[in-house]
Amino acid sequence: MKCPRDGTILSKVSLLGVELDKCHRCDGIWFDRGELDRIRDSGVTDAEEVLEKRYGNPKAVAEKVEGHMRCPRCDGRLQRFSYSYIEAVSVDRCEKCLGLWLDDGELNAIAGQKKKMDKELDPGRLKSFLRSIGRLFGKE
Ligand SMILES: [Zn+2]
Ligand SMILES: [Zn+2]
Numbered sequence: 001m002k003c004p005r006d007g008t009i010l011s012k013v014s015l016l017g018v019e020l021d022k023c024h025r026c027d028g029i030w031f032d033r034g035e036l037d038r039i040r041d042s043g044v045t046d047a048e049e050v051l052e053k054r055y056g057n058p059k060a061v062a063e064k065v066e067g068h069m070r071c072p073r074c075d076g077r078l079q080r081f082s083y084s085y086i087e088a089v090s091v092d093r094c095e096k097c098l099g100l101w102l103d104d105g106e107l108n109a110i111a112g113q114k115k116k117m118d119k120e121l122d123p124g125r126l127k128s129f130l131r132s133i134g135r136l137f138g139k140e
Helices: 035-041 047-055 106-120 123-136
Strands: 011-015 018-022 029-031 078-083 089-094 100-102
Touching: 011 047, 018 035, 029 035, 035 106, 047 106, 078 100, 089 106, 100 106
Parallel strands: none
Antiparallel strands: 011 018, 018 029, 029 100, 078 089, 089 100
């Protein structure tokens, strides 16, 4: 499989038991359908750092492609797609096989959201919030 941006042969990398295809030139990553959801649900927030530590960190030169990029898997057209989880992140999705191409930084933008949400629902913070309400009503 080749990078849709620069034609570099994608290398197999593995992250949390999921096999991904990564471009070592521009740092983009190909996710087959469902793979990104698995990474996201694992709650890992530094996925890109983990990959960079293991496989190196090339200078990100995400080349602009004229017209549509082509899917490395099935040669379908990649289209801008709003990957919506908590906050939408704009990525490239194949209209045929529904695989996703993520440029440098986009993986962390998606995977980091779960952690952010968990923090907002942190039980410690909730407790202190309830305590401050209790104080309002003269308890404590
Ligand atoms: Zn590339
Ligand atoms: Zn495809």
